[in-house]
Amino acid sequence: MEDHLGQVFERNFGGRDVERVREYRVHKNKEEAMLKLNHPNIVKHFRCGNDDDYIFYKLEPCVASLDQLFLDPNDPKKYIGPMPHHIDALLQLALGLEHIHSKNLVHGDIQPENVLISVESAGKDETTLKWAKFELTRNVSERGKGKTHQLGGNNAWLAPELLSLEPNSNVKENNYNEAAKSDIFSLGLVFGSLFLNGEHLYGSMENENEISQNIIKGNPINMQNLDSILEIDGKLRDCYENDLLKKMLENDPGKRMTSTQVVSQLKAIKEKIAGKEKELLELCGRDNRLDLTEKIKKLIQFGINLNAKDDGGRNALHLMCRNYSSPKLTDAIQLLIENKTDVNAKDNDGLNGIHFLCRYHSSQNLIKAIQILIQFGIKVIATTNDGSNALHYLCRYNASPNLTDATKIFTKLGLDLMTEDNDGWSAFYYLQNKDKKEMKIWFDRVAILGQGAFGTVSKGKFGGREVAVKRVELRHVDKREEEAMLKLEHPNIVKLLHFEKDNDFMYYALELCVASLDQLFLESDNPKKYEGPIPRQIKVFSQLAKGLEYIHSKKLIHRDIKPCNILIMKSPGKNEEIIIKWSDFGMAKSVNEKGLHSWSGVRGTRTWYAPEVLEKLINGEKAEQEEFWGTVQSDVFVLGLVFGYLFLKGEHLYGSSETEIHKNIIEKNPVNMQKINGELRKYYEDDLLMKMLEHDPKKRITSKEVVEQLESINNKQQPNRKFVQSSSLKKKKNCVDYVPVTLRLV
Template sequence: MAGQVYVKSGKSFRYQAIYENVVGRGAHGKVFAGHFKPNLNSSWNKVSGEVKQAAIKRVEINFSEENWMDIKNDREVVALKELRHPCIVRLFAVEDDGNFRNYIFELCQGTLEDFITKKYDRLIMPVETEGLYQMASGLRFIHEKKMIHRDIKPENVLVYLHEEGQRRAWLKISDLGFTKPLKEDGIHYDLASGLKGTEHYMAPELNVLKNSTERVLDKDCTIASDVYAAGCTFFRYLNGGLHPFGKGFNIELNILEGNPINVTIDESLSPVIVEQNENFDKTGTMNVGDVQFDRRKILGRERYGMVFAGTFKGEKVAVKRIDIMDSNPTNNREVLNLQLLNHPNVVQFIHFEKDNDFGYIVLERCAASLQDYYIKEGFTRKYKGPMPTDEQVLFQLANGLEYIHSKKILHRDISPANILISLTKPVEMKWSGFGSSKPVNERGSCSLSGLRGTDNWMSPEQLRIMMKSEENADHGRGSIKRSPLAVKKVPRENCTTKSFEELKQINHPNIIRFLHFHEDDLYKYFGMEMCVASLDHLFLPDDDPKKYKGPIPSDEQFCFQLISGLEYIHEQNLVHGSIKPTNILISSKENPQIKLSDFGFTTSCLNDGHSTKRLISGFLSSQYWLAPELLESSKVEVVLTT
C-alpha cells in the first residue's frame, strides 16, 4: 500500500505523519500540524466540534535521565503551567507514549523571523506598536511569575491567528525549554545549569562570561539579559531585519563595546497532563509484537536509524529502528533488498515490525564491526575476539559483494562500519548497512537520487560528482555557475562554524571563498572554491601519488600572500585559531595563489585585540603548530592573541 498515510494518535492529539505536515524542526525533533481533543474520554469519531488545530512537538524520551522522564520535572511543562497569557504560546496538553513526549500547542502560522526575512507575508501583521506591546507584555508576565526565558529571539516569537478568516495576526512568545525560576528577589538567577541563549541576542554581561576563563557556575545574572534580547528583537522587527549592532562577525564585538552602530486577549486554557498508561515502561524496554529490545543498549548508529540489542521470539537479535515515514515494508528499499538476500556473508534479515512511531528491522546479532577491530594509535581495540584469516576475510567479503551484485543491488555505502563480524563458529564476515542500497537495471547501473556513502570511503567518480555543483552561488565577485566545489560536510551537533552568511562576508584573494550552503537534519554542507592542493602535499615523498608537483608562488610571494590573508582576518576582528600546512591551500596550477582555509575554529576578538575561546577538550590548533605560550599552558581554557 504505497499510498498509505500513517496517522499517529494519542488520547489528546492526532496528526498525519507526512512531510507536508512538518511545520518546524530542530535539535529536539519535528513539529507536526495536527489536532487536539480536549475531552480525553470521547472517541475521535464523535468530537468533530470540539477538536482544535494544534502543533505537536515530538521529543524522544531520554531513558538515561530518570528525572527528565517525569513530566512533573519537565522545565518547559512547569513553566507553561504557570504562564497562561494571551501573548505566550498556549500549551494544550502533554502526553507521553512509548517513545516520545508529545507537547500539544496551539497552532501558529509562522515565526517573527519568517516575517522579517519575508518568508511569511500571507497575513497582515499587528500594527508595530501593538506587536511591540504584545511581545513586551508576554515577557513582562514571565518575569512577574519570577521566571527567566533565556532565549528571546525572532525565531521564538510566533505569529498566531485567533479565528478562521481573521487577517490581523498576534505575536506570542514561545520555546520555554531554557526557562528557569528567578531567585526570591524576582530579579537575579544563577548560572548553575550553564549559559543559555543565542549568539547575537546575548547581553554584554553574558558575552563577557562566555568569553571568560573564569567559572560561570557561581555567577549571577538578572532579567536584564531577557530585556536586552527583546530589544534586539524589537529593533529587527521595526527595521526590516537589521540588527542594532551591525551584521556578521562584528555583532558580538559591537555588543561587547556597547556600540549599536545601526541605531540612528483569549481566555487561557489550563494545560492537560495526560497520565502515563499503566503499562508504560520507564526502564527503556520496548515490546512490539514478538520483538523486544532495550533502548539503553545501543549497538550502533546508522544514517537511517539506530540499532539496539534485542530478542525475537526469545532469540538474541539486533533491532534497527527506522523512522515511520520510511517504515512501510511495501516501499521501504532497505527491507525489500534485505528480503532478497540470503547468503552467509550478508547479514540475515529475520523480521519486520512497526508501531505508530517507528519501523523495526530485525537482523541477526553480530559481535562487532570491522571498524571495531581496527587498532588506532592511542586507543584500545574495541573487539578482541576471534577473526578469520586475512585470506578468508578478503574472500568472504568479495564473495558476499559478488552475491549482492548478482541480485542486481548496489550497496552504495561500503565502509568498515558496515562490515560485521559474526557470532557464529567459525567466525564469518557479513555485509550490512543497506539503508542506501538501490536496485540496478540490466546494464548494472542506476539513476542517481543523490550521493550516498561514507566520508573517506567514496570512489573517485563519486568524489568528482560531489565536487561539482549545479547550483548558482552569488558572492562578492560575481556568479559561479556549474563550477566545481569543495564540499565540507559537518555533523550538525559538531558544527561550531559561523553562519554561512557571515562566512560569505570574508572576501580576500588569499582566503578561501565560500560559495554555497546546504543543510539537512544530520549535516551542514559548506561549498567552497576548489583548490589543487594544500601546503602539506608539497612535503610528501616523491613516490607518493598525492604529492603536489605543480607550480607555486615564489618564496617572497608566498610569504606576502599568507601575511596579507592573515592581516585581513585580524582586521575583521577575528582569530583563525588553526594555522597549519593542511589549512594553507594552493588555488590552481594556472595562476597559483596561497589561500587560508578551514574556518571551523574562527572566533571573534575582544576589544583589546585578544580572543578568549572556551575549549571543551584541548587546544584549538594542532599541537605541533601551537605558540610557545599555549604549549606551556596546561589549562583547558587559553587566550589567543593576534
C-alpha cells in the first residue's frame, strides 16, 4: 500500500504490519492523534523508531480495507472473509468516530479505504471494523469548529460545506462551521455504501465530479435504491425509523446529527433487531409441525443476524435441526442457509446442524435434510467436543427407518464406522447395541467426584454435555430426592437433567460443578482445594438465599444444609459466570401450610443443626411425641451458620468440636462472632446474622426476608465496592464480581 506519505509493508516487524514514512514529511497531526486515540474500533499505531530517511510505525494487523469488500470477484485483492452483521458494522464505525470526536479531533478523511477489517482481534470468530489513516486529523474547539487547516481527502466522500469551497483553500475557524459534523456526513456516505454493496449514494464511482455536484445539490440519486433495500415489506425500515441516514446527510451541518446521537440511535436499532433475533430462536426452539417458513421470512425482513446464538451457542439452524418435526423442515433449512446462516457454525458443545439432525430426527425427510446440508457445504467429517461425528450420533441415537440409507451417505463421504470417539466407542459399537436397552447417561467409573453410603458421583456425559452422574443402588433410591429435584427449577439449585435405571442402579445426570464450598478452605497442599474464582461474599449470600427461598416456596425443607452440599458451578460460554447452587436433596421433605414437617428421626449433619432440632436430638425425643417439629426456619438458622463459616474462612461460628458447638448453640453463644471483621459485623451482625441465628424459630427471620435484607446490605456496600474497584483491585479485570479465594471478600 502506498500513499503521498509513505508505504505500508506487511508482516515486517515481529509478524505485524510496519508503516514506513519519510521523516521530513510526517504530519504532526497524525502523531498527536495516534497518542490520543485508544479504542477497539481504531487501528492501534506504535512508534517503532526511525533511520536517516524514515519513521517506522508498528500497526495493529488487519486483513483488508472496506473498499476491498466490493471489488470484482475476479480481483485477487477482493476481501471474501467474514464481516460483522450490518447493525454491528454501523455501530462499530459510529463508536470509533464518537471516540475520535470525544478527544476534540476530527478524522477529516473518512472513506471506505480508510476503514480496516480485523479478524479475531476482539476474540474468536469476532470481526471488527477499525478507523485508520489519520494524516488529515485535526483538533477542533469544544464547540466542534476546526482550526485553520488545508483541506484534503477524496472529494467523493466530503461533506457539501467542504465541497463548496475552492480547492486547496485554507479554512478559518470562523467559517468552518461544525467541523465534526463534516465527519458525520462522510460516515453517512460510508453507511450508504455498505447498504448498496459498494455503490455510492450520490452517483457512480467512475464519475467523481457527478458525485460532488450531487452532494452540493443535496441530490442522493441512488437513495431510491437504498429505499428499496430497506423497504423490504417495510420491516427493516421500521428498525431504521426516523430516517437515520437522512439526518446524517443533512446539507445544513447545523441540523446534522452528532456522532453521539448516531451511536444512540444505532444502539436503539440494535436492541430492536436483537428482540427479533430472540423471537426467531424461540420460534425454531419449539417443536412445531406447522409450516414456519413464512414466519421466518417476516423475521428475516427485519435485517436480523441469522447467526445469533442462545446461551448454549445454538443458532436458528441448530434449533431447527433439533426441534422442527414438520415435513417442511427442508424448506426451512434451505431458507435459513440461503439468507447467510453459517451452515458450519458450532454450539458450545461443538455440534453443528448435521449432528443435531442425526441426534434428534427420525422423520421421513431425514435423508433429504442431510442432503441439503451437504449441498450447502456442511463439514460432514466435523467432530464435537467429545470426538463424536455425525455417524456416531446417527448410530447411537437415531431410530429412523432410513438409518441404513443415511449411513451409506456418510460412509461414501469418508466417515468410517470403526472410528472411535473420545470415549473409545465407534459408530459400529453403537449400531450393534441399538437393540439393547439404550442408556442415555454415560459415566466414567474412574473419575469419581464423591462417594456416600448408598452411591457414588462420577463425571459423565448426557446428550453431548459433561455432567455429574449420581449412581444409587435401586434398593437405596430415595423417591423424595427425585420428587424434590423434579419440582425444583432455579438458577441456584443444581439441575436434574435426566434419570434412568438399569437392572441394578438408578442414574441421575446432574449439572456438573467444579467444587463444593468446603473445598475453598482445605489446606493449600490438598489436591482437592478449590483455587478458582468465587463471587463477592454478598453475591454468594444472595444466591444461596434466593435458592433457599425458592425451595421453601415449593413447600419443601432442605434439612441437610452444610458447605459440602453447596456447589460452585462455572456456566458454559465465553464469560464463565460463577454460580452457587444447592445440591443433595436426599433429606428434603414436604412441609404443611405452616411450614412444619412431620419427623421420622433427626436428620442432617451433627454440627449443622438449628437449636430446636438439636434439643430434641440431645433429649432423645421420639417423633410420636409430636406430630410436627422442625420448620422451614430450621433451614434459615443453618444458612446463618454457613454465612458465618464463609466469614470465618472455614471456622464454625459456635466453636471447633462437635460437643462445644452443640453446647454453644443451645446456650446462644456464637463464640467466634468477634473474629469477623468489625466493618462486616456492622453490616451483618445486627442487621442479619443475629436475626437468622435467633433461638426461637417463631421469631427467626424467613428466607424471603433474608433475600430482602441482603439487597439492602448490598446497596449500603456500594460506596465501599467502588473504593475497592478504584484502588487496590482496579487493575484486575472484572474485580468487582470475582476475586481469588485467597483475598478477603468485600
